[in-house]
Amino acid sequence: MEFTEMPASKPILFDAEKCTGCNSCVEICQVDVFIPNPDKGAPPVVLFPGECWYCGSCVVVCPVKGAITLRHPLMNQVHWVEKSHLAT
């Protein structure tokens, strides 16, 4: 058992296989959600998930496609329907 707390949201997910640990995402984040990983080359640490603005800059700047994903909290995930299914 770990004596810690599940965060209210998990805005950032890393793919450790793809991430090179270049820390570009750490540098660009305007609110410093991350810190560099003490293990060189490993994905950064998401230290302050509750402060994420969901701007997506970290994903835009990442040089490796799929290394980092921005995930909205469940309550903010938007829904859509096929227009042809709507009653007129």
Add this chain to the structure above:
Amino acid sequence: MVEQGYKLPFYADLSTLPETERRVIWGMMVGEEGKTRVPVYENYKNAGFDPEKHVLQCYGSGWTSAAFLPQERQLFGLPGGFFHDWELGTNIKGLYAAGDALYASNCYGHAAATGYYAGRHASKFASSERLVAVERQQSGKEKTRVYAPLKNNPRTAVGWKELNMAISKTMQNYCGDVKHDELLKTGLQRLKDYNDEVLPDTFAYNPHELVRLLEVFDILTVSEIILRSCLARRASSGPLCFKRGDTSDSETQPDRKLIIIKQENNRIVLSEKPLDFYGDLKENYEKYNQYYPERL
């Protein structure tokens, strides 16, 4: 609209737009604007959203993304800002203001234009001044202030979030939609208590939290400025979205003025200027800001 018989939920429908317009709105506006490119354009696309056949659910019954509380509306773009002269200089010599720091501002165009304008005057000022040495005593005092929270005891001290929320609640409770002297004064007392009793016993575990804490100290100061300015404005004002519950309408006329608040020798000083203080716009622009480089 709901009252008029429209049925919820509403949907945003791009499917019936001409192809080029849809591509401009979804592909260019949403797809290329900084903060919607990944969170909206890419994430929705990856989750299967197709603007040609899907409609996006809208939440609420109107344009809720801009649904401010009345007291928030008072702060959005309208009423406060640095008092400045025709060069956008403030009362502190050499300090210039631009963008959202000015009153009646709130758009990129205004921020860019005034930034350019203030920057020209600031660089002119700077080029005629001599750099002075850093005052060790002043920077030492500031260092002591900034690092003070690191020395407190985390087991008993207050963190930035708790203080931030307490200030927000104070402002909601005592500086809400309708202003009353009694409420505003109680709010000031709450802020004073936080300043005197809580602020000296705050704690930050790391530089990140320390910066947040310093921002909250600034929020405390700004909140006090707002409360004191509200106390100084005696009558309601439509254009400022400012409502008073304890003065009569007959007092409205004398309140058509700019209220200036500043700190001088540790004292708060209030003064007033008439609304037409800046004079004729065109004439003064020409007088103070002739700047027509040939290449423009």
